[in-house]
Amino acid sequence: MALSTKHLLGIKDLNSEDIQLILNTAGQFKEVLQRPVKKVPTLRDVNIVNLFYENSTRTRISFELAEKRLSADVVNFTVSSSSAAKGETLLDTVNNILSMKVDMVVMRHSASGAPHFLAKHIDAAIINAGDGINEHPTQALLDAFSMREKLGKLEGIKVAIIGDIMHSRVALSNIYLLKKMGAEVIVSGPPTLIPRYLQEAMGVKVEYNIDKALAWCDVANVLRIQLERQNQPLFSSLREYNLAYGITQERLSKLNKEIIIMHPGPINRGVEMDSDVADSQHSIILDQVENGVAVRMACLYLLTGRTNPTS
Amino acid sequence: MTLISEQQLPSIIKRLAHQILETYPGLENTVIVGLQPRGVFLSDKIVAALKQEIAADLVQYGKLDITFFRDDIRRELHLGSETHLPFSIEGKTVILIDDVLFTGRTIRAALDALLSFGRPSNVRLCVLVDRKPSRELPIQPDFTGKEMDTLTPYKVKVRWKENEGVDDVILLEE
Structure with missing residues (x-):
């Protein structure tokens, strides 16, 4: 083989x-x-x-x-x-x-x-x-490896990919991989950072309400806001992005379950993810690197x- | 053609276990390592035989996969199996177990693989079938189930109940 x-x-x-x-x-x-x-x-x-x-x-x-x-x-x-x-x-x-x-x-x-x-x-x-x-195929593979290591399987698991979907090669590779392996995927983030027709083209659900996305998923794969690839303002400010879409401890503690937190790095701390989340025991960010x-x-x-x- | 019949195999395994115990009484400072994938069928049985003779907790047993130490990746891609050595081999006697000793290249790779886990004081080799005339490297077994003296055009196939439904060793035309 x-x-x-x-x-x-x-x-x-x-x-x-x-x-x-x-x-x-x-x-x-x-x-x-x-x-x-x-x-x-x-x-x-x-x-x-x-x-x-x-x-x-x-x-x-x-x-x-x-x-x-x-x-x-x-x-x-x-x-x-x-x-x-x-x-x-x-x-x-x-x-x-x-x-x-x-x-x-x-x-x-x-x-x-x-x-x-x-x-x-x-x-x-x-x-x-x-x-x-x-x-970014090897990133998607190591993400999948880390999820499988943590949850024991890929088939049937629920993964929310959150943040700058538009500019993210990690998002696209993850979507391809997870769909091929039978996982369920939704993407979440501001409408300006999610490509139109993504739902039709890739068969993933789009959920603009991040709290609903978090409540649904087993794994949240949080992406970096790629300021270097944005040549026009797609959201008003980093602080406002954090308030509306950032993964904060407060958001997570409202869920009545524990979810796995992932990030492909490098993290914009305080923007897409707060430090206390990135460094918490639910985060497998360093396992991903390993x-x-x-x-x-x-x-x-x-x-x-x-x-x-x-x- | 049958080389070792289903009736002969259990007594050969028992003999190998006894010879190991004669040389290393109580398996003191000695560990058993079966080579993946096919040597493990044999080592499982030798370990079971050892445990009939001495206390089970004296038998330290691991499995070693040598895929990534092979020298022929560009000829043929091999897929690895699990390696599980739940003990240190530092300063120990390691008894490697494989089913057939043919060219010696697998054992050469196994020695390299083993050394990445530490420095054993010595390494011994136990095989079910020794195809002596086909050797390409200077490697010899210390414990041998059956020796084949002649160069044959046949392939030696060791069959196990778990896989092939029968425990024996046969010669197949290549």
Whole structure:
């Protein structure tokens, strides 16, 4: 059994068996990460380039640790210190890197579809580490892994995705994944941050009243307000956003149940989520980060198994 | 063709358990580790036999998966199984158990995998079938159920009740 795809461009292209396989393999890598020696030799002689055209802390460190713990050889590329700053095109940059014999490309880009474009032109396996407002598949996989770890399953669980849905690749990847795995999803947030026709296109319910969304769900996945992607005001102020849609302890204590709080990071404390919620025992935000390394090891491992031994 | 029949298998398992106990009386400072996936069927039975001879709490038993230590990921993708070693192996004698010792490559990987859990004082190997002439690496068993002296074109298949409905070892044409 192997993945049905050569690249990991988005959850959209995966089937439920692929997702199951990645999550199960990630479980085995999580056990590896508890050992006194956390490194395995499995990707020895595999060369991976991390191509980050957009800033990242968690994802980049997480991928790099995953690669190193699999014993891959890693090269890092950041756009600010590269020839891309001199005007080289994406395809030229990548072809130049690949001619130095690289097997796999992990890439983040601010343009939606950038990794899909590359996949049409190069042989190396590509992992999308976030493309514009399209997808962030490994984040959705680690979110799913963390939910499954906490609740024991994905099928039938109720997940509310809250906040800036419009600009969030995490939201889209999560919706694809959760629907494929049989979970129920509603999205909640201000109408200006939820795309129209989302309900029709993706089969998720939209609930503008956040208290109702919280009362309904088992898991609240709270997204960051992405001010850098908004070029017009979509809500009046950060403080007003917090009052109307922020996850506060007060909101949670009104529910007569406990829900799991997630956030892909980085958190705008006091905007989409208050500090006491982020640091509470219901928050699994740091578990998500920990699981991210195991999930990315699983993706790298399973995709390497699909590369041609002679290439 | 049958190599070990259903009648012979229980006595071989019992003999292996006895030989282990003769060498390591009371399993003092000694742990048993079965190799996933197929070595575990054998180690389960050897452990059961050990527990008939000595107190059950003296038998420390774990399972080790070696998938991520293999050297052939680009030839064939293997999927892992569970690793569960509920004890420290530091300074202990570790008895590795697998069903068939063939090229020796699995055991090479198992030694690497084991060392990521600590530094055992020594490691011993117990197998049901030793296909000696097919060895590609300098690895030999310490406890052997049955030895095959000749190079055969056959595949050795160990069948277990849990999986194949019968406990025996047969030779299959490849």
